[in-house]
């Protein structure tokens with residue numbers, strides 16, 4: 007990649023740039039993976055100069071890297087420039103274009119690291135200034151989640167984005183797909199001969215996908231009140247994990263072939279409307295409790311949260327994929343804030359043996375065969391099975407066979423943003439969501455949102471911070487003769 011290239015970050019003074027984008031760019035530079043020369047052009051409102059931008063970016067890299075005061079080479083920051091402008095001020099885009107032309111930029115990547123309600127203005131500015139073409143090389147755009155807040159707003163946004171960019175220029179980012187262990191789901195399934203034959207309704211009893219966080223809503227109440235788990239986590243990250251777990255093998259490992267298979271899973275999801283949506287979902291909200299030995303406040307006491315808020319901070323759901331592979335196999339999804347542990351995992355629970363020879367008590371309930379794909383924090387894969395313990399033949403103990411990413415490969419997996427930024431620059435969209443995928447995910451989710459709205463619950467079931475959700479959530483799964491796996 008030996009062409010003058012630039013990343014234009016709309017929202018360069020914000021949190022995402024400081025915590026994620028700059029450390030990722032720094033790593034790419036350190037590993038000589040950025041095209042040369044490479045420019046970072048920041049766009050935001052604050053009264054910063056080029057110099058201040060460089061200082062701030064240097065600072066954010068130091069914090070993220072925890073360099074222990076050691077000097078890191080940040081020479082690439084000399085190529086950072088700042089455009090101070092409101093997104094609604096078309097003059098700013100003219101200055102941006104002038105900067106790109108002066109630097110003789112060939113390839114340009116626009117990154118929307120801005121509040122979602124600013125996206126339409128940014129698109130308009132890009133279009134008016136002719137920033138979506140007029141470059142000798144490629145022009146691409148990365149758009150952050152949330153991509154819409156329901157089906158109609160997502161479709162509206164998509165229409166506007168397509169007025170400015172073609173689909174092959176658009177990279178809708180879900181950083182979860184940049185995680186090594188998420189990509190490993192596909193490798194595990196499709197690069198090995200022994201698992202795939204067992205990956206279906208004949209052998210699998212059910213699947214659980216858990217994404218738990220110990221953190222509360224923090225200072226994001228303004229956003230979270232409008233989002234809840236369903237928009238913040240379920241519509242994007244959880245449905246993405248579900249599609250990777252359930253999809254058929256693609257005909258090739260190419261962007262469209264992979265995404266063609268993922269969308270089929272979303273299309274096969276049994277849609278929930280009205281009463282069905284209420285029966286198959288379970289919401290909750292945290293109240294004060296203890297996390298890591300410290301008392302934390304309840305959701306309604308968080309600054310910026312309405313006193314009568316009905317925003318869910320916990321969600322459990324039962325899903326069915328109505329196709330030949332998965333007919334009748336429930337997928338149980340759970341996610342929440344202020345849960346006892348921050349962990350993301352996919353658990354495949356296998357059916358019990360047809361006849362219990364060793365008096366193994368309640369094979370399905372107490373010690374089933376589990377395949378656990380841990381996405382974070384301890385990236386790896388574990389298979390649990392029964393082994394004979396020393397002593398009488400009927401003493402069987404559950405044991406594990408484990409693969410641990412760090413001890414096997416000797417290093418932490420790289421940050422998701424690093425991988426994804428590189429993919430965008432290489433033009434590889436495999437790990438980005440396509441328009442039809444976003445639409446299908448929103449179609450499913452919006453039905454549920456509408457059912458919740460019609461039901462008009464005044465109070466959600468509550469759970470103490472530091473517990474695995476409201477008490478009723480156990481019953482939710484026990485009705486099906488199953489139980490949650492709490493790591």
Ligand SMILES: NC(=O)c1ccc[n+]([C@@H]2O[C@H](COP(=O)([O-])OP(=O)(O)OC[C@H]3O[C@@H](n4cnc5c(N)ncnc54)[C@H](OP(=O)(O)O)[C@@H]3O)[C@@H](O)[C@H]2O)c1
Pocket residue numbers: 016017018019020021022023025049050051052091092093094118119120121122124150151152
């Ligand atoms: N933070 C994360 O970890 C994270 C994770 C996933 C997705 N996202 C998504 O990434 C996007 C950015 O999030 P963030 O947390 O970085 O937000 P943020 O900290 O609030 O930053 C917003 C940025 O947009 C700029 N901005 C806002 N309104 C503007 C205007 N009218 N004109 C010019 N600049 C304007 C701000 O500039 P000034 O402050 O200088 O005005 C700031 O640079 C959002 O869509 C969010 O949903 C964030």
